Amino acid sequence: MPNYEAVMGLEVHAQLKTNTKMFCGCPTSFGEPPNTQVCPVCLGLPGSLPVVNAQAFEFALKAALALHCEIVGFTKFDRKNYYYPDLPKNYQISQFDLPFCKNGYLDINVDGAVKRIGITRIHMEEDAGKLVHSDHGGGSGVDLNRAGTPLLEIVSEPDLRTPAEARAYMEAVAHILEFLGICDCNMQEGSLRCDANVSVRPIGQTTLNTRREIKNMNSFRYVEQAIEIEIGEQIGLYESGGTVRQETRLFNGDTGVIRTMRTKEDAQDYRYFPEPDLPPIVITEAMINEIKNKLDELPEARKQRYINELKLSDYDAKVLTDFKPMGDFFEAVLKEGVAPKFASNWITADLQGILKEHKQTIDTCGLEPKAVAELIQLVEKDKKINRAAAKETVFPKMLETKKSALEIATVENLLIVADTGATEKIVEDVIEKFPKLVADFVGGKDAVLNAIFGKCMGEFKGKGDPAVIRPMLEKKLLALREKK
């Protein structure tokens, strides 16, 4: 698209990880039998009264602070009226003109360049139920377990220009929500979804053209893919002399096709009006400060701390912060007294590789940081197990049996022979056993040293300490060469 640029804004919907729903005490757990987690409030029965979930409110404030938003002092809920079978009240409780926060931003990183994306507003609302289109003898069923689940809607400014930026933005939002522990970001279960508003315009034009909205995408890949296709379609329309009309569209990830769902209603079609059953909320400085104190360290801050204070490489710091449980595990291993460099090497490289082979992750493998710390110390500090034996035998067996590294190394006879007398005996035996190699070395072929060293390590069957054996062997061989 040499002559056009795309302009996009995303609306990210995140289900908050509270135990109960936004306005009632029903549980929010996923996958329960249909309509078993409902009560008069979330069923919208007459006379029932909503009450704001304090935990959801706290989570919302955390998100606002992490996304650098201004929190407004006075906020209220509104009814967004529309009719749909998964919405028993015929309105959704949301926030219209007074969302609890606005004017934030998030920095994203695309191809090494940092770009700041504005966040227009974040508001709280409740999720709708779900229509189920199978196993109903040709009809559809409605499951209201999800109705009333707390949602945050995070609305970005139209600052995004490419599909890759849109994806990076959504990933960055997910990463922060996950770090805050307020959304599990399980996209398959729908706990993170997004709508994209997309328009294109000739390069140089400063006003915005008509946009179309793609609804309800639940994977990072779909967001990127759908936007790519949508941009192509809109350019096609302009190029062929047509126009783009405002509409709401749906993307099918299996077929890669976007179809029109409805032509877009304007906001006033929803007839928002203040929710009379919920009093407005006054957010005080004290409340904000209390949340600030509870705020966990965010991904970027953690990464910078690893680089500046722990002196890790940029790469290691990134790997440890990309997946929060890995960073948490790393921190716990440090608490056991392991040096940061060793802990980072083992966790990001050695252990990670073995866990991948076993199709596990650090947070689900069942190993305690303390046990892993012990293994690292036995290798790196105490030099009682050699690195290869630790990787090939001890760690896989720890995963399997959950026994300690020391126990496994003892049973497997992998503890490094500490007795230098015994070590020397084995080295001397090897020199005797391979006279041809030894003669070559004595005759001046330095490179043969590696071969003889290999034979020695073989004799030690994985419990030799190379740092002791190699100099010992070299000294003996050089002495033989001297004598000659």
Ligand SMILES: [Zn+2]
């Ligand atoms: Zn309920």
